[in-house]
Amino acid sequence: MRDGEIWRVPDLVWRLSGMSLTQTPTVAAEAATHLPPPAIEARGLVKRFGDKVAVDGLDLTVPAGGVYGVLGPNGAGKTTTLRMLATLSIPDGGEARLMGDDVVHDADAVRSRVSLTGQFASLDEDLTGFENIVLLGLLLGLKRRPARVRADELISAFGLTEAADKQVKHYSGGMRRRLDIAASLVVTPDILFLDEPTTGLDPRSRNQVWDIIRALVAGGTTVLLTTQYLDEADQLADRIAVIDRGKVIAEGTPGRLKASVGGGSLHVRVADPEQRFAAVRVLTEALGVEVTVEADPAAVSARLEDPERVAEGLIELSRAGIAVSEMSLGQPSLDEVFLALTDHPATEQSDTENEEAA
Amino acid sequence: MSTQTIDLPEDVRVSESSVLAVLATGERPPRPGPLSASLTHGWRAVLKIKHVPEQLFDVTMFPVMMLLLFTYLFGGALGGSVSEYVQTFVPGILVSTVVMITMYTGIGLNNDMAKGVSDRFRSLPSWRPAAVVGALLGDAMRYAIASTVILVLGIILGFRPDGGPIGVVAGVTVLLAFAFSLSWVWTFLGLKLESEKGILGVSMMILFPLTFASNIYVDPATMPGWLQGFVRVNPITLVVDAVRGLMGGSVQIADLGWVALAAGLFVAVFGPLTMRTYGRQG
Numbered sequence: 192m193r194d195g196e197i198w199r200v201p202d203l204v205w206r207l208s209g210m211s212l213t214q215t216p217t218v219a220a221e222a223a224t225h226l227p228p229p230a231i232e233a234r235g236l237v238k239r240f241g242d243k244v245a246v247d248g249l250d251l252t253v254p255a256g257g258v259y260g261v262l263g264p265n266g267a268g269k270t271t272t273l274r275m276l277a278t279l280s281i282p283d284g285g286e287a288r289l290m291g292d293d294v295v296h297d298a299d300a301v302r303s304r305v306s307l308t309g310q311f312a313s314l315d316e317d318l319t320g321f322e323n324i325v326l327l328g329l330l331l332g333l334k335r336r337p338a339r340v341r342a343d344e345l346i347s348a349f350g351l352t353e354a355a356d357k358q359v360k361h362y363s364g365g366m367r368r369r370l371d372i373a374a375s376l377v378v379t380p381d382i383l384f385l386d387e388p389t390t391g392l393d394p395r396s397r398n399q400v401w402d403i404i405r406a407l408v409a410g411g412t413t414v415l416l417t418t419q420y421l422d423e424a425d426q427l428a429d430r431i432a433v434i435d436r437g438k439v440i441a442e443g444t445p446g447r448l449k450a451s452v453g454g455g456s457l458h459v460r461v462a463d464p465e466q467r468f469a470a471v472r473v474l475t476e477a478l479g480v481e482v483t484v485e486a487d488p489a490a491v492s493a494r495l496e497d498p499e500r501v502a503e504g505l506i507e508l509s510r511a512g513i514a515v516s517e518m519s520l521g522q523p524s525l526d527e528v529f530l531a532l533t534d535h536p537a538t539e540q541s542d543t544e545n546e547e548a549a
Numbered sequence: 550m551s552t553q554t555i556d557l558p559e560d561v562r563v564s565e566s567s568v569l570a571v572l573a574t575g576e577r578p579p580r581p582g583p584l585s586a587s588l589t590h591g592w593r594a595v596l597k598i599k600h601v602p603e604q605l606f607d608v609t610m611f612p613v614m615m616l617l618l619f620t621y622l623f624g625g626a627l628g629g630s631v632s633e634y635v636q637t638f639v640p641g642i643l644v645s646t647v648v649m650i651t652m653y654t655g656i657g658l659n660n661d662m663a664k665g666v667s668d669r670f671r672s673l674p675s676w677r678p679a680a681v682v683g684a685l686l687g688d689a690m691r692y693a694i695a696s697t698v699i700l701v702l703g704i705i706l707g708f709r710p711d712g713g714p715i716g717v718v719a720g721v722t723v724l725l726a727f728a729f730s731l732s733w734v735w736t737f738l739g740l741k742l743e744s745e746k747g748i749l750g751v752s753m754m755i756l757f758p759l760t761f762a763s764n765i766y767v768d769p770a771t772m773p774g775w776l777q778g779f780v781r782v783n784p785i786t787l788v789v790d791a792v793r794g795l796m797g798g799s800v801q802i803a804d805l806g807w808v809a810l811a812a813g814l815f816v817a818v819f820g821p822l823t824m825r826t827y828g829r830q831g
Contacts, residue, residue: 348567
């Protein structure tokens with residue numbers, strides 16, 4: 192895939208992401224035919240905390256409708272960016288417009304169109320779920336009765352009826368997250384910001400949040416979500432921006448992003464740990480890539496260039512008399528995406544993100 | 550669009566169609582006015598008291614302890630006799646107690662910031678100071694409870710105010726207004742300082758000297774001259790004079806004027822500082 196090339200030269204092309212879009216014919220065509228005017232447009236956003244630069248000249252164009260994923264490791268500046276777009280934090284430089292309204296000068300207009308569900312549940316833990324929603328309804332201008340009716344509707348739609356009169360501090364992580372999203376929908380926003388909506392959730396709750404997000408998009412809301420998980424961005428997002436050290440280093444559809452980092456990874460567990468190094472030799476030859484041993488004494492793994500050669504590798508293993516107890520073919524991890532895009536792994540970059548919460 | 554349902558650990562289901570159905574359509578409600586938004590936040594404070602009644606401990610038990618301790622421990626030595634001491638001491642300890650509990654205001658706001666719920670409030674298109682004003686209104690209710698506790702116990706101990714019920718109510722009202730104004734100092738500190746411990750430490754550092762170096766416990770005439778000078782301009786002394794005056798039926802208009810001036814200064818300086826900090830949280 193030729194477009195894959197653009198992911199490998201982030202500095203060349205993506206530093207001027209606005210211009211680069213028009214230089215890449217396929218992307219420009221896509222922009223002209225599919226995309227209505229952008230829901231979010233940020234140019235050169237900067238935010239500093241002391242002498243740490245959390246967001247460093249970030250550009251972002253989010254089309255209206257659909258899900259836009261902002262992908263990056265802890266400390267990359269995702270939360271800070273979201274907070275500036277949601278008017279919670281004032282940028283030190285650059286500008287951002289949401290549906291034409293400036294986040295600093297028309298903050299009230301922006302606030303009336305967006306909702307934010309933060310990384311930590313933005314709810315009053317001492318109050319019940321029902322009281323939390325009524326409280327927000329009243330603050331949004333509903334009268335007492337309509338606020339209570341609205342709270343009942345939201346709570347039953349999000350499967351929280353039984354817990355409605357319990358204090359939020361007794362909720363499970365998944366329930367809390369659902370209530371938090373429900374709280375963002377008292378008045379349906381044009382743009383919904385979700386900051387790492389599934390971090391810390393069990394798989395079932397995570398799938399539920401995904402379904403809720405899909406339903407919201409079907410209802411016409413533009414969702415901007417941040418995530419550390421490539422598969423989450425892949426499952427939900429129509430477009431993804433990869434953020435590293437406060438800058439967008441790559442942007443495009445999930446398919447292109449994945450294509451740019453190769454075919455993912457192969458994990459093989461051999462039946463007899465004694466044969467592990469023999470397996471490394473066989474696989475290295477068959478796959479033509481570097482094969483490494485894992486912490487598990489029976490496991491090896493490889494980053495694939497061409498997933499189709501996996502079958503070949505397995506046949507060679509069986510020819511060499513090496514029994515395989517487990518085999519899996521995974522998507523490239525965020526770590527691999529980062530390595531491919533930046534030549535440095537996606538480890539936590541600093542504790543800026545934690546400081547912001549303070 | 551297919552309808553997917555998923556089993557939940559809690560045995561409930563969320564479906565895509567039910568979420569779609571609940572999305573609001575039509576006009577947004579009009580923004581609530583500043584008063585309505587503040588009262589809503591005040592309602593939140595009342596709900597918190599309902600759910601966590603332990604937080605009333607400091608406005609019920611603490612005043613009882615202070616009043617009994619000082620009356621019987623020092624009353625005889627400081628005021629000649631317990632019954633005489635109570636007449637000037639009850640309005641004094643009333644001021645002292647209410648002023649001391651104002652410092653919890655900053656802690657509440659600090660917790661809201663730390664937990665993220667204030668992000669939710671700040672992202673709403675309603676009048677921003679409402680969250681702080683509402684919390685202070687809730688606190689004013691706590692101050693009123695503390696005042697009632699002290700006055701009831703004081704009367705049991707022999708406090709007989711010459712100003713009568715009207716004077717007592719007027720005194721409490723002036724005190725509540727002053728406490729509300731003073732609270733803006735703590736809301737500012739609550740936003741500026743990171744930890745609860747830090748806030749408590751700093752507020753104690755300010756409040757302890759202010760309440761003791763005043764006319765609450767002893768007659769300033771017994772103090773050295775330099776200290777008398779401080780006591781005279783201490784805002785706590787001004788409030789105590791006004792409250793004693795109102796409850797004793799002999800209030801000086803000048804005393805009320807000084808209290809109004811001090812209260813106005815606190816709000817004028819720390820109100821904008823608080824809101825500036827509130828608006829600029831990272």
